[in-house]
Amino acid sequence: MLEVKNLQFHYHKQPVLQNVNVQIELGKIIALVGENGSGKSTFLKLLANLLQPSSGQVLLNGSETTRASLAAIAFMSDDQHYYSYLTGDQLFTFFDTQFHDFQKAKAQDIANCLRIDLTKKISTMSKGNISRLKLAAAFGRDVSYYLLDEPFSGLDPLVREDVVKSLIQFVDLEKGTILMSTHEIDDVSRIIDEIMVLKDGKIIAHENVDDVHSVHGMEAKEWFTSFYKNKGRTEDE
């Protein structure tokens, strides 16, 4: 389990995340949603040990995370400047030298499924192709936690469908969890187990999707929208 306790993160004295407490269990697909600037990317980077908390803890199976924890965590950034001087093939070869859990054949499989030409230089690829390549590289690793920052950004709707399918196909939920930030709740609502809502640096909800359906009688996106608005209102009063 990945666990966050009283996490605070400040950037130049500006609070970005405040008092975040959350538990991320193994074997789930979880959507992390919230407006731009709500702290989603920062939160994922803190989980991946790419940023250090100002205070509080990130625990992996009970012990505080270190650089070594990255052996159990794959992080896909939404950075567009991504190994632009390499081809897809070269990228996978590089990953192979960096991560002992990387399975080149699996990554190539996923790349094929997502119809990416691995002989092309990344600098010549479209935004959508780069996103798909990054996904293939991330899922090529055999880890417990896949943290994906905006895996659907820059993808047109048809390709998004392929990507959603690849999430089902290539991640074994008996061994792994996917936590992904996204704006496209509609695309993922049918494949997620849980939804986590960040607003102004705080986790304001973490719900099981079946409960959203049966207790609130709503679809994830509808619930999120109304919840997000109402939560803002009650806190302002």
Added chain:
Amino acid sequence: MGIDFEKDRPIYLQLVERICGELVSGSRKPGDKLPSVREFALEVGVNTNTVQNVYKQLEQMELTETKRGQGTFITPDSSKISSMREELKEQLIDRFLNNVEMMGFTQGEVLQTLKERSER
């Protein structure tokens, strides 16, 4: 992708109902093998946890049996399917009659129209 779902009810419930419907209509028969969890997940476009949950529900309803190492099968006992069929029919009628009353119609006039329809 896969099949469409209603937006206001848990997906696993809708899938359970869908399989029940297939049993009622006979497109799945007693003794048939169900696809593996992963195959089914990809076919309908949901995650494997959801399908696990669907298979668990079906097993609790005694509509399926899991054979070790072979997979999940529809029960060969057709009486279990018939009783589910009856139950489903009752539920459907309850839901319908609830709506009828809520809209202010009487059961009598609805029955009349149903009769006329079936004679058409």
